[in-house]
Each structure stands twice: as structure tokens, then as C-alpha cells.
Amino acid sequence: MIKRIKATNFKSFENLDIELGKFNVLIGANASGKSNFVSIFKFLRDIVNFGLDNAISMEAGGVEYLRNMNIGAVKDLSIQVVSDQEFKNIPPLKGERIGVKIYEIIYEFALRFNKKGSGFRIIKDELTQKCKIVKLERKKGKIEEKEILGDGEIVISRNNGKVKINTNITKELPLEKEKIFPPFLREEKLPPNMLLLETPYFFIPFPVRAIFDDISVYDFDPKLSKTATPITGKAELEENGKNLSIVLKNILQKKEKRRKLFNLVKELLPFVENLDVEKFADKSLLFKLQETYFKNQYLPASLISDGTINITAFIIALYFERKTLIIVEEPERNIHPYLISKIVEMMKDASQKKQIILTTHNPEIVKYAGLENILFVSREKNGLSTISRPADKEEVKIFLKNDIGIEELYIQNLL
Amino acid sequence: MVYKILYIFVEGDDDERFFREILLPIFENKYNEVKIVKYAQKPKKFYYLKKFIRSILSMGYTYIFVTDINNFPV
Numbered sequence: 001m002i003k004r005i006k007a008t009n010f011k012s013f014e015n016l017d018i019e020l021g022k023f024n025v026l027i028g029a030n031a032s033g034k035s036n037f038v039s040i041f042k043f044l045r046d047i048v049n050f051g052l053d054n055a056i057s058m059e060a061g062g063v064e065y066l067r068n069m070n071i072g073a074v075k076d077l078s079i080q081v082v083s084d085q086e087f088k089n090i091p092p093l094k095g096e097r098i099g100v101k102i103y104e105i106i107y108e109f110a111l112r113f114n115k116k117g118s119g120f121r122i123i124k125d126e127l128t129q130k131c132k133i134v135k136l137e138r139k140k141g142k143i144e145e146k147e148i149l150g151d152g153e154i155v156i157s158r159n160n161g162k163v164k165i166n167t168n169i170t171k172e173l174p175l176e177k178e179k180i181f182p183p184f185l186r187e188e189k190l191p192p193n194m195l196l197l198e199t200p201y202f203f204i205p206f207p208v209r210a211i212f213d214d215i216s217v218y219d220f221d222p223k224l225s226k227t228a229t230p231i232t233g234k235a236e237l238e239e240n241g242k243n244l245s246i247v248l249k250n251i252l253q254k255k256e257k258r259r260k261l262f263n264l265v266k267e268l269l270p271f272v273e274n275l276d277v278e279k280f281a282d283k284s285l286l287f288k289l290q291e292t293y294f295k296n297q298y299l300p301a302s303l304i305s306d307g308t309i310n311i312t313a314f315i316i317a318l319y320f321e322r323k324t325l326i327i328v329e330e331p332e333r334n335i336h337p338y339l340i341s342k343i344v345e346m347m348k349d350a351s352q353k354k355q356i357i358l359t360t361h362n363p364e365i366v367k368y369a370g371l372e373n374i375l376f377v378s379r380e381k382n383g384l385s386t387i388s389r390p391a392d393k394e395e396v397k398i399f400l401k402n403d404i405g406i407e408e409l410y411i412q413n414l415l
Numbered sequence: 416m417v418y419k420i421l422y423i424f425v426e427g428d429d430d431e432r433f434f435r436e437i438l439l440p441i442f443e444n445k446y447n448e449v450k451i452v453k454y455a456q457k458p459k460k461f462y463y464l465k466k467f468i469r470s471i472l473s474m475g476y477t478y479i480f481v482t483d484i485n486n487f488p489v
Contacts, residue, residue, distance in 0.1 A: 394474070395470075399466075402466045402467075402469050404467065
């Protein structure tokens with residue numbers, strides 16, 4: 001789970017420092033900075049998948065729009081991410097079975113801009129992996145932890161264009177960096193605009209890049225899901241939901257998954273009798289739905305309501321996609337207010353297995369989300385965005401104590 | 416310095432516009448935050464206002480209550 005994000009001079013944020021939980025509801029007025037916050041995650045994911053230059057181009061079109069337009073080049077752009085996701089590895093040691101267990105990862109990079117033009121250089125790029133060194137033993141064919149031998153820290157950083165690895169592990173512990181990293185990963189040179197995040201250090205020996213590239217930002221467009229999809233599309237759900245038919249077909253083929261999907265869909269849409277996917281002669285797929293009102297006939301996707309499609313895609317994203325973090329943009333779109341409380345409960349339930357961030361304008365979501373899960377994005381007079389937790393504000397606590405609902409405070413702009 | 420918030424209760428959008436454009440710049444120099452609350456369209460509005468005003472008083476903040484004199488002259 002990503003538990004903390006810090007950013008400086010990134011889009012509308014000058015100094016952002018926010019702790020995240022398993023379930024996070026991002027609220028705020030239009031143009032307050034919600035999407036800019038989400039774009040931090042997209043930016044990190046794009047760096048992993050496409051490299052820094054491409055990520056800048058994809059996220060902002062150029063550094064002049066990635067940094068804050070008022071602050072400009074005078075302040076460094078930096079991002080720091082803290083994650084508590086665990087990673088384990090057993091280095092090849094003779095005689096003893098020793099394991100390294102990463103329990104916290106801190107990654108930070110900073111870019112310094114040239115005073116003129118759109119050039120920049122990387123001035124900080126550092127991955128810190130806090131770990132425990134554990135003694136292992138084999139029990140009934142399984143390798144288990146026997147005892148913790150001590151704490152350690154593996155710091156991989158950029159130093160004059162080269163990769164530097166420091167292992168702060170107590171000397172008494174039988175582990176050296178040569179045992180953790182294979183020889184080809186030492187003293188590697190880094191090109192000027194390449195971050196460590198793009199290199200093998202993020203998956204060898206610990207696949208920590210999963211924290212960054214395993215993020216999906218869903219913004220479903222039901223109109224796209226209503227069109228036929230070529231059979232050869234992606235198996236995982238696209239962020240706009242356009243390949244819903246393919247994903248649905250794969251789920252429906254497996255009995256247990258099919259049962260789970262039906263239970264969840266029926267919880268929100270009791271009139272759904274069956275869901276199916278039709279294959280056409282041109283090798284395209286289109287899903288169809290049978291309602292309890294018409295037992296012998298299916299409705300083709302084009303006649304299914306936008307809300308039904310949104311809910312189906314939403315359930316798949318929550319319960320069937322293997323992601324460590326999902327961000328859902330305005331999940332309430334096309335959905336009747338009566339269902340909102342159930343949707344929020346589903347998100348809370350799903351957040352036990354994956355971290356969820358959602359953006360919303362909907363007071364009903366705010367009402368059911370739970371005060372501790374709400375992050376409020378607002379803009380100062382100088383145009384800079386800030387994120388605060390209403391739960392920390394004394395006046396919010398007093399209003400709530402006097403029976404004024406959190407959703408009312410949100411509507412009245414009092415958070 | 417003590418943090419000060421001013422709450423202004425207005426009936427609807429017209430009053431809100433007036434306060435935001437004309438009076439808010441004056442109050443902003445004297446208070447850390449100025450918040451405008453619209454109440455006219457709320458169900459059980461006196462009960463609604465009572466809860467708000469009770470909260471504001473217990474916080475020790477200031478409020479201004481604005482209302483039309485709809486029934487005068489009779």
C-alpha cells in the first residue's frame with residue numbers, strides 16, 4: 001500500500017504531503033486539484049512503463065505544464081512515495097538459509113529545471129528499502145521464518161550518473177550486497193534523463209516496480225463498452241472500460257468467478273437475470289443482458305442502460321482485476337443515489353485487498369465514506385492546491401457533534 | 416494570534432453574490448477565514464440554523480445572520 005505521497009512544484013501543488021489509507025475518498029470543488037493529485041500516480045506509472053521523457057510528454061505535454069505555472073523553474077520538482085508493501089527474497093548463501101524481507105520502501109526523485117527553456121536534470125534519485133534479515137527453516141516442504149536476525153537498509157541512489165548501492169546491514173549479519181545483487185547490476189551507468197525507476201533495480205532482487213506500474217486509473221465511458229470489441233483485445237479491463245466484453249467473457253467462462261460476479265451484480269441490480277457475451281462472424285464480441293422481466297430474450301449492449309454498464313465495469317475493477325492500487329474517477333456517474341451506499345460498502349470491502357482512491361463530487365458518497373477516509377482538496381487564493389483531512393479539523397468535529405452531516409458541510413463548502 | 420472564522424448566513428444565491436463580491440474583501444482582512452452558508456432552501460430551516468449557530472458559538476467564532484424582512488410592512 002502507498003502510505004504517503006510528497007510532491008513539490010507538481011502541477012497545482014507547491015508542497016504536498018499526505019498520508020493515505022486503504023480507502024481514500026478525494027473530494028473538492030471543480031478545478032481544485034483532484035485530477036492533478038491523480039496524475040502523480042499516472043506520472044509514476046508512465047515513468048516505469050515508458051520512461052521519464054515520455055511520461056512528461058504524456059502527462060503534461062512538457063515540463064512547463066508539469067511544474068506549477070506560477071512557480072516555474074525556480075523550485076525543484078520532486079516526488080516521494082512511501083510504501084509498506086512487503087517483498088521477500090532469499091539470497092544465494094551456502095550453508096545457511098537467510099532471507100531478506102522488505103517492509104518499507106521510500107522512493108524519491110527531484111528534477112532541477114534550467115532557468116531558460118524546457119531542459120532539466122535529475123538532482124536526486126534514491127530508492128531506500130528498509131528490511132529485516134530473517135533466518136529461515138524448512139517445515140513440511142515450506143520455507144518459514146524462524147527468527148529475525150536484525151534490521152537493515154538497502155539504499156540505491158544516483159551518484160554522478162552512476163548507480164551506487166549502500167547496504168546498511170549490521171556487520172555481524174551474514175549478508176553482503178554482493179549476495180543480494182547479481183554482478184551485472186553493480187556500478188551501472190545511467191543516461192542523463194533516466195530515473196532508477198526505469199531500471200532493473202526496481203525488479204531485481206525485489207519487484208518493487210509493482211508498486212508503481214500496478215496502478216489503474218478507471219474513468220469508465222459506457223458508450224465505449226456498448227460497441228463491439230475485437231476478440232484479440234487486452235484481457236485486463238481497460239481504464240475506460242471499452243473491452244468490457246472480453247473481460248466479461250473470461251469471467252463467465254469460470255464457474256466460481258461467474259457465481260461471484262452474479263452475486264455482486266444482483267446485489268446492486270436485482271433485475272439482472274443473466275449476462276452473456278455474443279461472438280460475431282467478424283470475430284468481435286458484444287455483451288448482452290437478460291432481465292428478469294424478459295425471460296426468453298437478451299438485450300444487446302446498445303440497449304443496456306449506462307448505469308448498468310458502469311456498475312458491471314466497476315464491480316470487475318473492484319473484485320476481479322489484480323491490482324495493488326486502483327483509482328476510480330467519479331464512480332457515481334449514471335448511478336441512482338439509492339445505490340450509492342451499497343457501492344461505498346463494496347469499495348470499503350474491496351479495499352481490504354487493494355488500495356482504493358476515488359474522486360467524487362457526490363454528497364451521498366461523502367455521507368457513507370466515513371470521515372476518516374475523506375481527503376479534501378482545495379485551492380488557496382494564490383491558486384495552489386492543498387489536501388487536508390476534515391477529520392483533523394476541530395470545527396468539523398463540533399459540527400458533526402451537533403448533528404450536522406459531513407455531506408452537508410461538504411455542500412456548504414465548510415470542510 | 417487567535418484564529419478567527421466568520422460565518423455568514425445568507426438566504427440564497429443573490430445574497431451570497433453580494434457578500435462574496437462586496438463585503439468579503441473587507442472581512443477577509445479581519446478574519447482568517449470567512450465562510451458563507453446558504454439556508455433558505457433547507458428543510459426545517461430553523462432547526463438547521465440552530466444546529467449551526469450552536470456549533471459556531473461553542474467554537475467561539477463569530478457569525479452574521481442575514482434575512483429578508485418579508486412580512487413588513489404588514
